[in-house]
Amino acid sequence: xxxxxxxxxxxxxxxxxxxxxxxxxxxxxxxxxxxxxxxxxxxxxxxxxxxxxxxxxxxxxxxxxxxxxxxxxxxxxxxxxxxxxxxxxxxxxxxxxxx
Amino acid sequence: xxxxxxxxxxxxxxxxxxxxxxxxxxxxxxxxxxxxxxxxxxxxxxxxxxxxxxxxxxxxxxxxxxxxxxxxxxxxxxxxxxxxxxxxxxxxxxxxxxxxxxxxxxxxxxxxxxxxxxxxxxxxxx
Numbered sequence: 001x002x003x004x005x006x007x008x009x010x011x012x013x014x015x016x017x018x019x020x021x022x023x024x025x026x027x028x029x030x031x032x033x034x035x036x037x038x039x040x041x042x043x044x045x046x047x048x049x050x051x052x053x054x055x056x057x058x059x060x061x062x063x064x065x066x067x068x069x070x071x072x073x074x075x076x077x078x079x080x081x082x083x084x085x086x087x088x089x090x091x092x093x094x095x096x097x098x099x
Numbered sequence: 100x101x102x103x104x105x106x107x108x109x110x111x112x113x114x115x116x117x118x119x120x121x122x123x124x125x126x127x128x129x130x131x132x133x134x135x136x137x138x139x140x141x142x143x144x145x146x147x148x149x150x151x152x153x154x155x156x157x158x159x160x161x162x163x164x165x166x167x168x169x170x171x172x173x174x175x176x177x178x179x180x181x182x183x184x185x186x187x188x189x190x191x192x193x194x195x196x197x198x199x200x201x202x203x204x205x206x207x208x209x210x211x212x213x214x215x216x217x218x219x220x221x222x223x224x225x
Contacts, residue, residue, distance in 0.1 A: 024202060026198070027198075027201040027202060028200040028201055028202025028203050028205075029201055029202045029205075030202065040202075040205070040206050040209075041206070042202045043200055043201070043202025043203035043204070043205055043206040044202075044203060046200055046202055046203070047115070047116070047200050047203045050116070050200070
């Protein structure tokens with residue numbers, strides 16, 4: 001039943017720098033997770049995306065949140081009923097702020 | 100200390116939108132701590148004499164399914180959702196709106212463990 005979901009998650013984690021991906025439903029419950037990501041973050045991720053959506057209530061484009069922490073990034077996007085959370089980690093030691 | 104714990108749980112209540120009540124009781128339903136939004140819906144049913152013992156019984160029965168010890172029961176109703184956690188000798192009950200973020204409530208479990216230890220001591224002391 002969730003084969004399609006698993007396929008999508010597998011595709012996401014094969015992208016460059018991606019270490020983990022997770023999909024959550026409207027209730028903040030984890031629908032599927034792949035890679036190095038804790039399924040418990042689904043609730044908090046959904047809560048963040050819901051709060052961010054309130055900033056632009058009339059926007060038709062789903063908001064994307066990017067949290068930077070050290071060499072890791074957490075991307076959160078809510079599209080309708082589904083919220084996607086992606087963890088990315090830059091492998092290169094030197095990162096330029098100017099870029 | 101009790102004030103600190105109450106303040107902490109009040110903070111949690113504010114963090115989760117749609118959450119009405121957080122309640123800590125013993126396994127018989129004796130209330131130990133309860134924080135709620137005073138202006139929100141009346142959720143006194145969570146303190147009904149049959150409410151917590153019913154969860155305790157359901158939890159004991161669910162533990163016999165061969166899947167290990169039952170930790171949490173989530174009950175969805177038309178107007179409410181109730182998340183109950185088995186933290187024996189304590190029972191942690193969250194009551195929220197039907198569209199409240201269940202995953203967020205479940206994520207609180209590990210955060211509250213430290214505070215529950217203090218209350219557990221008070222319950223288990225002779």
